[in-house]
Structure formats: C-alpha cells, structure tokens
Amino acid sequence: MAGPSQTPQAQERIGYISRIQCFSACHRLHSIHLSDEENKRVYGKCNNPNGHGHNYKVEVTVRGKIDRLTGMVMNLTDLKKCIEDVIMTPLDHKNLDKDVPYFANVVSTTENVAVYIWDNMAKALPPNLLYEIKIHETDKNVVVYRGE
Ligand SMILES: Nc1nc2c(c(=O)[nH]1)N=C([C@H](O)[C@H](O)COP(=O)(O)OP(=O)(O)OP(=O)(O)O)CN2
Ligand SMILES: [Zn+2]
Secondary structure (H helix, E strand, C coil), rough: CCCCCCCHHCCEEEEEEEEEEEEEEEEECCCCCHHHHHHHHHHHHCCCCCEEEEEEEEEEEEEEEECCCCCCCCHHHHHHHHHHHHHHHHHCCCEEHHHCCCHHHHCCHHHHHHHHHHHHHHHCCCCCCCEEEEEEECCCCCEEEEEC
16 A cells, blocks of 8 residues: 555556447348247347448457556557457458358347457457457447456
C-alpha cells in the first residue's frame, strides 16, 4: 500500500486501454442443430437465406500494470497490429458463415463473434492481458464477452 511519502510511481497501478475497430460483414442466423422450421421461429427475419449485413464496431480492452518505465499497459501500436490480424484480415468484407471456417458449425450471433475474437485475440496478445471484447452489432445491439 502506498503511503503519503511515496511518489505515485512507487505504487503499482492497473490501467485499462481500449482500441476501437469497425468492420463490415454479412451473415445469416441459422443453426445446424435446429430444423428449418425451428430456425425460422427462433431467428425470424435474420434467418432469411439471402442474409444481411452489419457495420460492426468492436472495442478491444486490455488490462494490466502501467509499466513504470514506458508508462504503458501495452503499446497501442502493437494492439493495432493484433486487431488487424485477428479482426480485419479474417472478418472484414466477408460472409461470416461461408468465408470463416469457425462459423461453418457455429451460429454467427454477435455473442459467438465476440467469443471468436476473444479466443484469437487471447492467443495473439501477451498472457492475461485481454480484458473485454465489446461488439456494437447495430446502434442498439451491444454484446460484451470477458472470457468466462
Ligand atoms: N442474442 C442475439 N440476438 C440477435 C442477434 C444476435 O447476434 N444475438 N442478431 C440478430 C440479427 O442478426 C440482427 O442483428 C438484428 O438486427 P435488427 O433487428 O435489424 O437490429 P436492430 O434491433 O438494431 O434494428 P431496429 O429494427 O432498428 O431496432 C437478431 N437477434
Ligand atoms: Zn445480423
């Protein structure tokens, strides 16, 4: 615990830093575990075989010690590179269900998109740094995943 005589630098501080990235993709909500009728009932218009698109906004947040020497939790330039590799290259301007093998058997709900991004971001970042993936699927629909 830092006492009054200690400088702020002597105390370990935890910071949260985020980077926002938008990507565009199309998809269809359809579960291979449900019949066509059940799919229609559960997903409604989002089960339309023609699919539909979203401009997703993803907020990637990392949590960690603010390094005393660098003043950073991590370099945001490195986070930008991870986001490029994990989000933009595989997902931007893609048909999630057809172009991303992960979604061949997994419904492309925003919850599952968040899990996909979490799992791959966790592999790309230093251990125990990833804190939260938040996805704005539309202006009104927002999903948060914290790896639980
Ligand atoms: N739990 C979830 N429910 C739904 C998801 C999802 O990912 N997780 N996704 C959809 C649809 O894909 C789509 O996002 C719904 O879009 P829409 O209804 O058009 O979006 P809004 O509610 O923002 O539109 P308004 O009609 O303007 O209200 C459905 N459910
Ligand atoms: Zn959708």
